[in-house]
Amino acid sequence: MASLLSGRRPDNLGGKNGRLAPCKRSPNCVSSQADRADAEHYIGPIAFKGATAEAMAAARRAVEAMERARIVREDRSYLYSEFSSKLLGFVDDLELLYDEKAGVFHVRSASRLGRRDFGVNRARVEKLRALIAAPR
Numbered sequence: 001m002a003s004l005l006s007g008r009r010p011d012n013l014g015g016k017n018g019r020l021a022p023c024k025r026s027p028n029c030v031s032s033q034a035d036r037a038d039a040e041h042y043i044g045p046i047a048f049k050g051a052t053a054e055a056m057a058a059a060r061r062a063v064e065a066m067e068r069a070r071i072v073r074e075d076r077s078y079l080y081s082e083f084s085s086k087l088l089g090f091v092d093d094l095e096l097l098y099d100e101k102a103g104v105f106h107v108r109s110a111s112r113l114g115r116r117d118f119g120v121n122r123a124r125v126e127k128l129r130a131l132i133a134a135p136r
Contacts, residue, residue, distance in 0.1 A: 006084065006091040007112030015078045015097040020108040028117035029110035030125055043122060045104035046096075046129045052077050055098045059105065062131035063094070066124070083124065090114070092121060094128075105132070 012021040023029035023041045032045035048055045056079065063069050063081050073080040077098040084091050090113060097106045107128070109121035 006089055009072075009082075010093060010110075010112070013080055013093060013095060014073075015075075015095070015106075018097070018099065018106075020095050020097055020106055023108070023110060026115045028114060028121065029108070030121050031108040031110075032104070032106045033108070043107065043125050045099075045102075045106050046125075046132055047104055048098070048132055049103045050100075052098055052100045055100070055105065058132050059096050059098070062128050062134075063096075065131055066127065069094075085120075092117070092124070094121075094124065096128075 020031060020033055023031050023034055027040050030041055030043040032043055034041040036042050048058060056077065059079050060071065060074065063071055063079065068084045068086065069081050071079065071081045079096045081094050082091050083094060090111065092109060092111050094109045099106060107125050109125050111117045111121065
């Protein structure tokens, strides 16, 4: 059951030509495809060396290991999941786009509502980075 605080699912999600949607100007989004000079929004991509199928399996395992996560869509090299907050049910959108040639997941994590996220999206990506890097 969606709460009033879950917001609407964005319609600009999905990897298009190797790119994820840009972050809005509000400080509640991080992306590995943001300008590196934009310290508020930029976060490094997640390194992973391996075939796309292996990378996507690792990404799925990592997301499934996190609390209050729900995988919404998974394609060949793209995974989209929603994370809901424990108390009020705010929803954040997390996208992973694997670039096999570069050996990285591009990542974007953004809050649907509000202006600030108090570092939640950045912390989520760092936890995901650790889970994906964990021995299989």
